[in-house]
Amino acid sequence: MGHTPAPILITGASQRIGLHCAKRLLQDGQPVIATYRQEKPGIAELRELGATCLHAELGDEAGILAFIDQLKSHTDRLRAIVHNASAWIAEQPGGDAQAFETLFRVHMLAPYLINLRCSELLERDAIERGAPADIIHLSDDVARKGSANRIAYCASKAGLDNLTLSFAASLAPRIKVNGIAPALILFNEGDDDAYRARTLAKSAMGIEPGPDVIYQSVRYLLDSPYVTGTTLTVNGGRHLK
Numbered sequence: 001m002g003h004t005p006a007p008i009l010i011t012g013a014s015q016r017i018g019l020h021c022a023k024r025l026l027q028d029g030q031p032v033i034a035t036y037r038q039e040k041p042g043i044a045e046l047r048e049l050g051a052t053c054l055h056a057e058l059g060d061e062a063g064i065l066a067f068i069d070q071l072k073s074h075t076d077r078l079r080a081i082v083h084n085a086s087a088w089i090a091e092q093p094g095g096d097a098q099a100f101e102t103l104f105r106v107h108m109l110a111p112y113l114i115n116l117r118c119s120e121l122l123e124r125d126a127i128e129r130g131a132p133a134d135i136i137h138l139s140d141d142v143a144r145k146g147s148a149n150r151i152a153y154c155a156s157k158a159g160l161d162n163l164t165l166s167f168a169a170s171l172a173p174r175i176k177v178n179g180i181a182p183a184l185i186l187f188n189e190g191d192d193d194a195y196r197a198r199t200l201a202k203s204a205m206g207i208e209p210g211p212d213v214i215y216q217s218v219r220y221l222l223d224s225p226y227v228t229g230t231t232l233t234v235n236g237g238r239h240l241k
């Protein structure tokens with residue numbers, strides 16, 4: 001029986017939501033393995049807090065497989081996997097096959113291969129603890145209705161929602177698999193006032209909530225012994241307008 005809790009893997013944790021959730025989990029006393037693509041100040045922060053930070057290029061198969069090998073050289077068990085890494089790419093006129101493929105790989109192929117090849121690490125922890133382990137997919141509320149200007153992004157997130165259902169059926173009862181579908185959580189630096197006003201008006205709550213609402217959702221899913229195959233909508237009531 002391992003005395004130290006098994007780590008939680010969070011992909012794309014160098015900034016914003018992933019970084020916030022990694023820091024909150026570390027504050028909870030939970031070991032974290034964080035992936036990054038570019039060395040950013042957030043990675044130095046996580047190292048300072050004791051996280052293991054591993055480089056991962058999740059936009060191509062070779063990078064995904066290389067990361068899985070690297071991960072397995074660092075741990076033989078995992079409490080949970082949070083698939084947070086994401087590229088928010090808008091459509092180019094006429095489409096861009098390379099962008100489409102990158103979105104598919106980051107949002108679907110990486111979770112697919114990591115889940116299939118690392119479920120043994122989750123099962124090992126679940127058996128040791130006598131309680132289920134977790135996989136959490138960060139999706140997007142926009143998958144519910146489609147997106148006129150991020151068609152490929154949205155389709156890849158819809159595919160991720162379907163992976164949640166299949167993996168939940170396949171991995172129960174030792175591993176729960178759920179999604180979180182946010183709408184606006186955090187604006188980006190370049191978002192101008194007009195865009196911000198338009199976006200805030202799209203939800204019933206009309207606020208930019210910040211990343212802790214996602215950590216709260218992650219915490220709920222980790223702590224529930226019964227919820228699986230579910231995608232939590234964290235959208236401020238966007239579907240009501």
Ligand SMILES: NC(=O)C1=CN([C@@H]2O[C@H](COP(=O)(O)OP(=O)(O)OC[C@H]3O[C@@H](n4cnc5c(N)ncnc54)[C@H](OP(=O)(O)O)[C@@H]3O)[C@@H](O)[C@H]2O)C=CC1
Binds near residue numbers: 013086185
């Ligand atoms: N922010 C929001 O309001 C919303 C967010 N979401 C979802 O929540 C999650 C977190 O959102 P947010 O924090 O804004 O995400 P970001 O746009 O900040 O992206 C998170 C990380 O993904 C990593 N990433 C991107 N492409 C790759 C790649 N090819 N390989 C490896 N890593 C990659 C980046 O790493 P690096 O910086 O090191 O390159 C980045 O730091 C995402 O899945 C997003 O789709 C959904 C709806 C709303």
Ligand SMILES: Nc1nc2c(c(=O)[nH]1)N=C([C@H](O)[C@@H](O)CO)CN2
Binds near residue numbers: 140186187188199
């Ligand atoms: N990978 C990302 N996905 C999304 C982002 C982001 O910054 N990175 N941002 C959004 C927006 O919040 C959008 O919902 C409203 O501006 C959606 N997905």
